[in-house]
Amino acid sequence: MDSALLEIKGLHTSFNTFDGRVRAVDGVDLTVHAGKTLCVVGESGCGKSVTARSILRLVEDSGSVDAGTITWHGGDEPFDILSLDAKDRRLAKLRGGDIGMIFQEPMASLLPLRTIGAQLVETIRIHTGMGRRAARERAIELLGQVGIPKPHERIDAYPFQLSGGMCQRAMIAIALCANPSLLIADEPTTALDVTTQARILDLIRSLQAEHRMAVMFITHDLGVVAELADEVAVMYLGRVVERAAVDELFADPKHPYTKALLASVPVLGRDRGRDLPTIPGAVPNPLHRPSGCSFHPRCAEAVAGTCDVEAPPEVDFDGRTAECVLYADREGAAA
Amino acid sequence: MVRYLGRRALYMAATLLAISLVVFVIISLPPGDYVTALQAKYSVMGQGLTESDVANLRQRYGLDGSLFAQYWHWITQIVLHGDLGMSFEHSKPVEDVIAPRLGWTIAVSLITLLVTWALAFPIGVYSAVKQHSVGDYAVTTMGFLGLATPNFLIALVFIYFSVTWAGSVPSGLCSPEWCDASWNLGKVLDLLGHLWIPMIVIGTGGVAGLVRIIRNNLLDELRRPYVTAARARGVPEGPLLRRYPLRVALNPFVSTIGWVLPMLLVGDIVVGQILSLPTLGPILLGALKAQDMYLAGSVIMVLSVVTVIGTLVSDLLLGWLDPRIRLGHQR
Numbered sequence: 001m002d003s004a005l006l007e008i009k010g011l012h013t014s015f016n017t018f019d020g021r022v023r024a025v026d027g028v029d030l031t032v033h034a035g036k037t038l039c040v041v042g043e044s045g046c047g048k049s050v051t052a053r054s055i056l057r058l059v060e061d062s063g064s065v066d067a068g069t070i071t072w073h074g075g076d077e078p079f080d081i082l083s084l085d086a087k088d089r090r091l092a093k094l095r096g097g098d099i100g101m102i103f104q105e106p107m108a109s110l111l112p113l114r115t116i117g118a119q120l121v122e123t124i125r126i127h128t129g130m131g132r133r134a135a136r137e138r139a140i141e142l143l144g145q146v147g148i149p150k151p152h153e154r155i156d157a158y159p160f161q162l163s164g165g166m167c168q169r170a171m172i173a174i175a176l177c178a179n180p181s182l183l184i185a186d187e188p189t190t191a192l193d194v195t196t197q198a199r200i201l202d203l204i205r206s207l208q209a210e211h212r213m214a215v216m217f218i219t220h221d222l223g224v225v226a227e228l229a230d231e232v233a234v235m236y237l238g239r240v241v242e243r244a245a246v247d248e249l250f251a252d253p254k255h256p257y258t259k260a261l262l263a264s265v266p267v268l269g270r271d272r273g274r275d276l277p278t279i280p281g282a283v284p285n286p287l288h289r290p291s292g293c294s295f296h297p298r299c300a301e302a303v304a305g306t307c308d309v310e311a312p313p314e315v316d317f318d319g320r321t322a323e324c325v326l327y328a329d330r331e332g333a334a335a
Numbered sequence: 336m337v338r339y340l341g342r343r344a345l346y347m348a349a350t351l352l353a354i355s356l357v358v359f360v361i362i363s364l365p366p367g368d369y370v371t372a373l374q375a376k377y378s379v380m381g382q383g384l385t386e387s388d389v390a391n392l393r394q395r396y397g398l399d400g401s402l403f404a405q406y407w408h409w410i411t412q413i414v415l416h417g418d419l420g421m422s423f424e425h426s427k428p429v430e431d432v433i434a435p436r437l438g439w440t441i442a443v444s445l446i447t448l449l450v451t452w453a454l455a456f457p458i459g460v461y462s463a464v465k466q467h468s469v470g471d472y473a474v475t476t477m478g479f480l481g482l483a484t485p486n487f488l489i490a491l492v493f494i495y496f497s498v499t500w501a502g503s504v505p506s507g508l509c510s511p512e513w514c515d516a517s518w519n520l521g522k523v524l525d526l527l528g529h530l531w532i533p534m535i536v537i538g539t540g541g542v543a544g545l546v547r548i549i550r551n552n553l554l555d556e557l558r559r560p561y562v563t564a565a566r567a568r569g570v571p572e573g574p575l576l577r578r579y580p581l582r583v584a585l586n587p588f589v590s591t592i593g594w595v596l597p598m599l600l601v602g603d604i605v606v607g608q609i610l611s612l613p614t615l616g617p618i619l620l621g622a623l624k625a626q627d628m629y630l631a632g633s634v635i636m637v638l639s640v641v642t643v644i645g646t647l648v649s650d651l652l653l654g655w656l657d658p659r660i661r662l663g664h665q666r
């Protein structure tokens with residue numbers, strides 16, 4: 001097994017809302033291995049973005065990380081990111097230095113009033129201490145690397161003068177400026193059209209190979225997962241319900257939710273003229289979490305008297321896990 | 336850029352012409368004119384005016400023609416000779432009535448404006464960044480009170496306390512012994528001693544309003560994705576605030592210049608009256624009461640010019656600040 005780069009254990013993040021405290025992330029365990037791609041997949045509101053934001057301590061004021069540890073193994077010695085002081089230099093070095101991050105809406109993630117060059121040069125100078133001129137040279141080089149044509153001209157363009165795809169490339173250039181060992185991509189292609197999406201994915205893949213960095217890719221698109229992932233974590237209502245290597249997951253999904261998700265992926269040719277299978281019901285409001293297993297009201301295989309009463313155990317299948325009562329009697333199950 | 340400015344200047348001229356027409360018509364709308372007002376004044380003093388007196392006066396003031404003829408006379412004089420006409424009430428040229436006050440008005444206004452900005456900006460930023468803190472609640476409450484209290488009430492409260500405690504009414508901008516003196520240190524000190532009162536009175540409302548504008552804008556901006564993104568790439572909090580959300584939050588601040596300028600010029604009419612400030616506000620009020628139409632029209636025209644110029648200035652500033660405005664939506 002490769003060495004762990006980032007280890008999330010028992011992460012709880014919740015938000016104060018008008019209706020009460022919402023537990024957006026409710027006990028997540030994840031590991032990102034050096035050089036590998038972990039895809040976190042799930043429906044909207046399942047807590048995947050909040051998990052990503054918790055890593056770099058980007059949760060807004062109304063929310064807070066209540067419990068858990070996030071251990072970073074990329075430095076000289078491992079440390080818990082969550083226990084760092086807000087002014088700790090290690091946190092400043094992580095943000096944009098060791099960990100680069102790109103977001104869902106590339107246009108909105110860049111300040112429209114400053115050129116992409118200004119925002120890129122600023123980040124380069126923060127993390128490398130380069131002079132203005134050297135940083136600009138480096139910025140042009142980076143923009144070229146991420147496939148922006150005529151980088152020496154585009155460096156002085158404002159975000160609103162570029163397309164969404166170009167803005168995302170600029171964001172990637174910013175994320176890469178200090179050669180990070182981990183890139184967190186929070187649904188980076190959701191706001192882009194399909195052809196642009198494919199190009200951005202190709203770019204991320206080739207950059208990953210080139211820089212030998214790990215990628216934590218957050219998406220709700222199983223097609224993207226199949227294309228990119230080494231490992232997959234499926235999230236539902238703030239918990240990781242299944243974790244497996246990508247080929248195992250697609251070949252033999254264990255958790256009923258994963259099965260239902262995979263069944264609802266359209267297949268070209270096969271599905272012509274018939275309705276796609278869907279998961280019945282809707283994602284419950286996290287304020288009123290169903291008792292027991294939070295998926296049981298929508299689950300086809302739910303066991304009455306068990307699933308609606310007690311939380312399902314995490315079952316270990318030699319390196320992959322699923323949180324479901326169906327496998328509870330397996331050997332090695334942690335009840 | 337030159338073409339842009341030229342086009343703007345042309346629009347400005349057209350706007351001003353339209354304003355002048357409307358202003359003139361509205362001023363002449365109430366029944367009667369300056370002579371009727373004069374007649375009423377004399378009859379109060381027990382001196383009736385005969386019909387022929389009235390007719391003579393009308394002719395002397397040029398009030399016997401049609402409304403359009405009067406307007407034409409007034410506007411051509413302004414455009415061709417820069418002559419704003421005669422003030423009936425003060426029986427001297429309008430320029431001579433306005434000019435000495437204009438300097439004071441601008442001085443008081445500018446100082447108030449600068450102090451207002453200097454106070455409002457840091458307070459607004461503080462209360463947005465430290466939202467839900469004790470300081471924020473204090474500022475918001477004070478701002479609410481400041482906005483809700485009419486300025487003239489604050490002025491009256493000031494006068495009440497200065498009479499009960501100091502035994503004198505702080506009126507005008509200078510004490511009688513200094514008013515006609517030439518400029519020296521004593522007069523400046525005396526001026527400063529008077530200036531703080533209108534500044535506080537006019538300034539409270541302005542500060543409260545601006546604090547709210549800045550606070551709300553900044554709160555909106557602080558939640559934008561670009562702030563999170565900048566934080567994620569390691570921009571330290573101080574520069575982050577200055578270089579990202581504050582720059583965007585400045586926009587509405589700048590666009591207020593257009594309407595803040597004329598408001599400052601009239602000062603607050605009622606406050607100017609109560610504190611007997613030598614600003615344009617009280618003059619305008621007097622002119623309207625006496626139906627002194629050339630004077631009233633000219634004051635309003637001066638204000639309109641300032642408004643239009645203020646708008647142009649804020650447009651240019653916005654263009655300089657915000658590339659989205661400067662560059663339009665070109666790709």
